[in-house]
Amino acid sequence: EPEVTQTPSHQVTQMGQEVILRCVPISNHLYFYWYRQILGQKVEFLVSFYNNEISEKSEIFDDQFSVERPDGSNFTLKIRSTKLEDSAMYFCASTGGIFTDTQYFGPGTRLTVL
Amino acid sequence: DAKTTQPTSMDCAEGRAANLPCNHSTISGNEYVYWYRQIHSQGPQYIIHGLKNNETNEMASLIITEDRKSSTLILPHATLRDTAVYYCIVRDTRMNRDDKIIFGKGTRLHILP
Numbered sequence: 349e350p351e352v353t354q355t356p357s358h359q360v361t362q363m364g365q366e367v368i369l370r371c372v373p374i375s376n377h378l379y380f381y382w383y384r385q386i387l388g389q390k391v392e393f394l395v396s397f398y399n400n401e402i403s404e405k406s407e408i409f410d411d412q413f414s415v416e417r418p419d420g421s422n423f424t425l426k427i428r429s430t431k432l433e434d435s436a437m438y439f440c441a442s443t444g445g446i447f448t449d450t451q452y453f454g455p456g457t458r459l460t461v462l
Numbered sequence: 463d464a465k466t467t468q469p470t471s472m473d474c475a476e477g478r479a480a481n482l483p484c485n486h487s488t489i490s491g492n493e494y495v496y497w498y499r500q501i502h503s504q505g506p507q508y509i510i511h512g513l514k515n516n517e518t519n520e521m522a523s524l525i526i527t528e529d530r531k532s533s534t535l536i537l538p539h540a541t542l543r544d545t546a547v548y549y550c551i552v553r554d555t556r557m558n559r560d561d562k563i564i565f566g567k568g569t570r571l572h573i574l575p
């Protein structure tokens with residue numbers, strides 16, 4: 349069964365450093381998303397992406413964040429200068445297969461900012 | 463904010479049916495009811511969704527009341543691996559395939575051995 353994959357599973361970085369989180373959505377999907385979950389809190393929407401541009405972004409998704417689909421398979425989230433409060437699980441999701449509007453999530457990347 | 467109300471937590475004995483309720487009294491005619499679960503900080507896992515009729519798949523059954531103001535997710539024979547947080551979500555997916563999911567706090571289901 350097709351699935352969303354994410355790498356790395358765990359990323360540790362120093363405050364102020366740039367990080368890139370990678371996702372491979374399900375192959376025939378067209379809509380892509382990033383969510384995050386701070387430990388013990390709700391899953392929060394960050395951004396949606398379609399046709400090579402951002403469709404919607406939350407207030408969390410400020411100028412420090414960017415997304416890109418550099419090729420036909422990868423979807424990345426970049427944080428330019430990480431802050432302590434960026435420590436969270438980051439989940440990628442995709443949807444838009446022919447028969448479904450269901451969003452399918454990846455296993456997540458745990459980002460720890462020291 | 464999430465448009466649904468769920469109990470904070472529930473217990474269920476292993477092997478028994480787990481019935482998870484959800485209230486969505488403000489649901490509109492075009493909105494579907496979706497259920498996801500999250501096992502210990504893993505990515506949310508899609509379970510099932512429905513509009514009006516009851517639905518069943520290999521994981522669960524979804525019972526939606528006639529007025530659509532509430533629903534129940536049924537795990538017919540709960541196992542320890544079903545211990546998770548279960549999210550009931552209302553979504554209008556007619557045309558907006560890029561619409562975000564708004565997660566609430568969900569129900570923390572404990573399956574007891």
